[in-house]
Amino acid sequence: MEQKTKIHAEDGRQELTVTRIFELPVDLLFQAYTDAAIVAEWMGTKVLKLENKAHGGYQFETTDPMGNKHGFNGVIHEIVPNEKITRTFQMEGTPFPVQLEFLEFESIDADNSKLTMHIVYKTAEWRDRMLQMPFAFGINMAHNRLQEIVDELR
């Protein structure tokens, strides 16, 4: 079976692309990114702030299975309904530098849409570290593992 979510990551580059086709009209897909309650549900995080406007900020807080809280935040640079969101993303309390995300929403037909997420990292090395840390958002990751990784980077 063909995989629904695809990652394109060429080695030695400081970027990657995530693509996914949804069985959803584009407006519903877009809404899943702008409605705080919905974001909280599918990202598995608490949404402290989500300002859907240019220069608006967002702030998430996730509690891992060990009960530790992890903060994430960023700034929305540009937002065009049902078309695109350009934003930064940063994990608080980790050495990971801020990353730049270009989200593009495309309508395929009345019932299907496509999301392309182009992420640019500070360097190729940071991108690879992020790739190797799939549970970076803390949802499924024990705090110990994060600590190990952070310690390794020091």
Add this chain to the structure above:
Amino acid sequence: MELRRDVFQAIADPTRRAILTLVALQAMTPTAIAENFDSSRQTISKHIQILTECELLRQEQTGREIYYYINAKKMKEVADFIEPFRKMWDDRFNKLESIMKQRKSKNA
């Protein structure tokens, strides 16, 4: 690092992925591989060369024939690198899709 870039470029190409799929089933000679494609023998040879250079395929001489084998270890290395990250996003997107489908049917 140079080698790694080649690996990702190698697997990004559909013909090369098809070659890997074929050879994964059984070791093959270049001629046998080329018979499965409409492309010229030279084109397929070039693809095989790239796959060999980045160690996804390895060759073994048997009598007068060269056979290509898949290098499972290398394949696994490449797949493992991206897969957990992909899986994380796939799980999230599946959730997003099911949540929005429910809302859609509720509002319909």
